[in-house]
Amino acid sequence: MKKLYFLDWPDYKYKSDSHPLYRWKKKLKDHGIDVRFCYDHTKKELKNIDYLFIHSRYFDKGWQNIAFRSSQNEASLMNYLTEMKRYVGKLIWFDTADSTGSSDFPIIHLVDAFVKKQLHKDLNIYCKPEKLRTWIETSASDKENTFDPCHPLQLYKIKLGWNIGLKDYRYFGYKMNRLSNYLSYSIYPNKYHPVDIDRTFDLTFRGSIPKSNGSEIARQRTFVMELINSIERNKLTGLPVSKKRYLKELRQSKICISPFGWGEICYRDFESFISGSLLIKPRMDHLITYPNVYKENETYLPVSWKLNDLQPLVEYSLDHYKDIKKIAQNGQELYRKTVADGEAFVTLIKNILN
Numbered sequence: 001m002k003k004l005y006f007l008d009w010p011d012y013k014y015k016s017d018s019h020p021l022y023r024w025k026k027k028l029k030d031h032g033i034d035v036r037f038c039y040d041h042t043k044k045e046l047k048n049i050d051y052l053f054i055h056s057r058y059f060d061k062g063w064q065n066i067a068f069r070s071s072q073n074e075a076s077l078m079n080y081l082t083e084m085k086r087y088v089g090k091l092i093w094f095d096t097a098d099s100t101g102s103s104d105f106p107i108i109h110l111v112d113a114f115v116k117k118q119l120h121k122d123l124n125i126y127c128k129p130e131k132l133r134t135w136i137e138t139s140a141s142d143k144e145n146t147f148d149p150c151h152p153l154q155l156y157k158i159k160l161g162w163n164i165g166l167k168d169y170r171y172f173g174y175k176m177n178r179l180s181n182y183l184s185y186s187i188y189p190n191k192y193h194p195v196d197i198d199r200t201f202d203l204t205f206r207g208s209i210p211k212s213n214g215s216e217i218a219r220q221r222t223f224v225m226e227l228i229n230s231i232e233r234n235k236l237t238g239l240p241v242s243k244k245r246y247l248k249e250l251r252q253s254k255i256c257i258s259p260f261g262w263g264e265i266c267y268r269d270f271e272s273f274i275s276g277s278l279l280i281k282p283r284m285d286h287l288i289t290y291p292n293v294y295k296e297n298e299t300y301l302p303v304s305w306k307l308n309d310l311q312p313l314v315e316y317s318l319d320h321y322k323d324i325k326k327i328a329q330n331g332q333e334l335y336r337k338t339v340a341d342g343e344a345f346v347t348l349i350k351n352i353l354n
Helices: 019-023 025-030 071-085 105-110 123-127 152-157 178-182 215-230 243-251 267-275 310-319 326-339 342-353
Strands: 002-007 033-038 051-055 090-095 113-116 118-120 158-160 201-206 235-238 253-257 278-282 287-289 301-303
Touching: 019 025, 019 178, 025 033, 025 342, 033 342, 071 090, 071 105, 090 105, 090 342, 105 152, 113 152, 113 342, 118 123, 118 158, 123 152, 152 158, 158 342, 201 215, 201 243, 201 310, 215 235, 215 310, 243 253, 243 267, 253 267, 253 310, 267 278, 267 326, 278 310, 278 326, 301 310
Parallel strands: 002 033, 002 051, 051 090, 090 113, 113 158, 201 235, 201 253, 253 278, 278 301
Antiparallel strands: 118 287
């Protein structure tokens, strides 16, 4: 039996990206992987184990957060990784930043595997001095949106992990935290809402608009809100509301528009699948991810990153909703099937560990 310790994000105990590890803990153990969780990197029990899997946001108040990054905390992290590399079989860094890009390559030479929620299809892009969030147009002088490239000889370490689609989207999941991780889905399943139910609203988008370090995010979200307000349809838009109200609105909406945020993949995407609302978002064909529920014109409707084709697509979709709502059904069915596939998740973990 191999021991895998997951050094998790302390500020989000039991409700971060670790949820599928809790959900499929028994299945992983059946495959010879004993998963345990830790919230203190100095624990002696982390030494002499087979795998140490580090959630990058464990260091969110230091090096991993580019706003707080310094030569001092970089040296501290590198010393820690160098030390732990001597004690563990494999050292794995889980870069859980939102973007397909990465600012964590300065430490890739110190770990055995470098895992991301989503990857560029062309890994060679990581060897170039690209922007941190590759889809966002910002000034080339903005140091917070640039990153050190990956050395070509380190590319083989980059592996695909899992995205936020595997988090707990059950209504009380985010409230029960620790309990929900162990509460069987057979006892408390996620509630999917049929696409065919009567829906009061034609389309919806709610979201906050960043005031700094995200001009393209603000532009997209402002554009979407203004567009929705200009369309003579029954619609909902504006700033965030309570979770209960927000989910109710999604269940009542035919279409949900989901622009990119700090990364390409958003919680709203999966909430749309669960709610049975037709997802429209900027195209995702530049990346690979898991679970991969982004199938153009099959599970979601793509628009350009500039959103200049959004209005005609929305109008067409609403005019032909009876025919096009099958895309929402496909998206919901694929998402429901993928997130319930424990064997596929075990295979993903094995690919990371090997």
